[in-house]
Amino acid sequence: MNALPLNIDGATGVPLTEQIVSQIETMIRSRRVLAGAKLPSIRQLATEQSISRFPVIEAYDRLASRGLIQARHGSGFYVANHVDEHARDAGNCDPRLAEEESSQILAQFNYPGETLKLSSGFIPEAWRDVDGLTQAVRQASRADIASVIDYAIPHGDTNLRQQIQMRLNTLGINADLPNVMITSGASQALDLVVRYMLKPGDTVFVEDPGYYNLFGLLKLQGVRLVGVPRLANGPDVEMAEALLKQHTPKLFFVNTVFQNPTATNIAPQIAFRLLQLATQHGFTIVEDDIYADFQTVPTQRLASLDQFDRVIYVGGLSKTLSSSLRIGYLAANRELVKNLVDVKVLTSLGGTRFAESVAASLLERGTYRKYLERLRKRVRDSLSSAVQQLESYGWDVFDQPSGGNFVWAKVPGIEDSTKLVSEALKFGVTLAPGNYYRPNGEACAWVRINSAYAGDRRAARFFEHMTQTARA
């Protein structure tokens, strides 16, 4: 290569190495030198610029470590290929690391005609309290003018936080108001925790199988996922203990009640062991309790034992009240909540004040409680008939589902759930393959079935067909 048009000046006070790095980087990014071009040798550049070789060596080293140039053995330095792509995903987030998860989430928003979405994460529209919601919407727009105009307050609507606080107290979690913040869905709560506590290369423990949106969120930010098998009574603590000999997770994400996708609850002795491990190994547990409101009689929560020492508690109203309003919440120790509110405000300014006001009014007036009584019965009934139906067709159901929307099921003799997915399509049924629910996309025999849709005739025909196919 000919001389690079560098302009190195020892008198500016800027270190020579920095001047070289900055000027060459600019040439590369602005495509004035192209991918594959050879750079002058270290000796040549030093001579041209009448400087010593050391700053040039250091500059090339830095450019190489940032992927902008490459050393080829015995031949010198070259501008790297794909510098553009490198430059493009050079931020804290790389969506290519979570491509499967994002396309699966996006696929849920496609409405391909008439297929039955049997793995859906949502309850049917007809089960929602549309009347209660529209009344609350009108009421809020009349009674609370600020709610249609102003920014939400940083911690979230105070009345809503009080309602959440009371709800936590009934679960045995001693939350005061400063322990509670409102988030834009449980998604923002998880995202704030990830941003504040993790950086690329960190390790976390997740349940296997578990929640794929969470896996995507973590992968997007370069976090390493280690799966801990989910058993019928909670995460496999023996396995967790063995994995802790090799890994130092900062966080362990656990879905305590009606776990997604196994529909099981954590047992008290497992919760206790898990908290012991957290203390011994210095990690924090994120207790994802998003299905809490489907439950009539509370079972064990991690936060009710630990009281915010090593537990961050996350919940929300999207699964029951409304997914549109994006009402989630996070409860943790005051110091952490204070810091997460700072991050929330700096990154989003705050939530949708109107949505918070609507949710607060539904909770305060008892409308939500009455709706939950009806909804719980529906969810219970559809779950038990889905389990009965699947078992009658000879499917295996994971343990005895404790409650919630989901059945985690498989067909005896079929070890690869992608076979179920392709067969389902023939019956007008779309299914997500079970490997989506595994932290690193491992093969899986199981699929998640939303019990609310299992009564559809297309589902029934598919269930029957599969066991016949497996037997054949």
Added chain:
Amino acid sequence: MNALPLNIDGATGVPLTEQIVSQIETMIRSRRVLAGAKLPSIRQLATEQSISRFPVIEAYDRLASRGLIQARHGSGFYVANHVDEHARDAGNCDPRLAEEESSQILAQFNYPGETLKLSSGFIPEAWRDVDGLTQAVRQASRADIASVIDYAIPHGDTNLRQQIQMRLNTLGINADLPNVMITSGASQALDLVVRYMLKPGDTVFVEDPGYYNLFGLLKLQGVRLVGVPRLANGPDVEMAEALLKQHTPKLFFVNTVFQNPTATNIAPQIAFRLLQLATQHGFTIVEDDIYADFQTVPTQRLASLDQFDRVIYVGGLSKTLSSSLRIGYLAANRELVKNLVDVKVLTSLGGTRFAESVAASLLERGTYRKYLERLRKRVRDSLSSAVQQLESYGWDVFDQPSGGNFVWAKVPGIEDSTKLVSEALKFGVTLAPGNYYRPNGEACAWVRINSAYAGDRRAARFFEHMTQTARA
């Protein structure tokens, strides 16, 4: 120190270095060894575990580079102090880096009795179209049941995106639907860009003075801010060119129209020079056009020259329609929008569908357009009387404000705006000191005044008092 209870096993297949790092890290984080404790020497640990010294050297090195242990010259290795704090802010975000910005944002949400918030960023509640908003809220809840129940679609409401697209077209920006995404306020748009394109240690250019929420967002994520002076016709391009000799910014954030806080517009020749610099130096410009809707006759936009090659365009409805609804948007090239939608979905699942539906209906029905006509007149009138008033009291006003809410003003002879802040309090007026609007909190003589509140008698008394004080 006595022997550490390590359990190093050469037969597991896990490298010895990793085993040592992981086990010592766990002891430190779980507080089984405390800050200040001395670790065994390299030789001692190697002997105890019957392994060579190399993995121990490497392990101590890694622990030290992560701040968990410290070498003290001639004396050995010790557990670092403040490991806990280190562990706590080990994520991608450190709110301590943006403490000033977050406390200033939070302060806007305190309502200390009767003080007049003269630096406020908001228009008065009475100027909003409360009737239009409440009608649209009721209308959406009646006509669009999905809007109160379902998740928003990932790109945002299609009708709303079409409205935004038409708006961009009238500004000369050739956006198609795939170029446009809805965000939760302009804040989420900026946050998505920062997360996707920047990592800690990266450099960006910002305007000086400029938007402090943006400065906070960037600092939170460890980005280095280099301020480019904002002149009456846009950023100082001569200075930008000089700074580009020392810095390699990835992004340059520019507020083209009614800039916050100087109230000035970018001139066509400055826009052109800026885009030339972007091409030559390979950076991207984020065009923050949040005050666009205050403007009647469009002036130069960067995106209308560049058409999404090196410009990302950000806007929103919070300044005019409603801050509660959190409606922002981003327009950029299709590839980037696709990737940012992935990041949006993975980190937030999506926006508030109901808010999007309300905004879409207000824009479609022309209610928003009619409201803007009334609002623009009010904003124009209040701006010109505020300027007149300030000048009549002998204050200096930055150039001739082009429009929008703000006046950037100072008192001749007073070089430190914190003096204005403390004096203002005596008159029941709260002001933000001008250094908040400077990228690194540099001293500043100027303050931002929201013209809508300048007519208040407390403000008038304060304006008069200050010039008398300065003269005395």
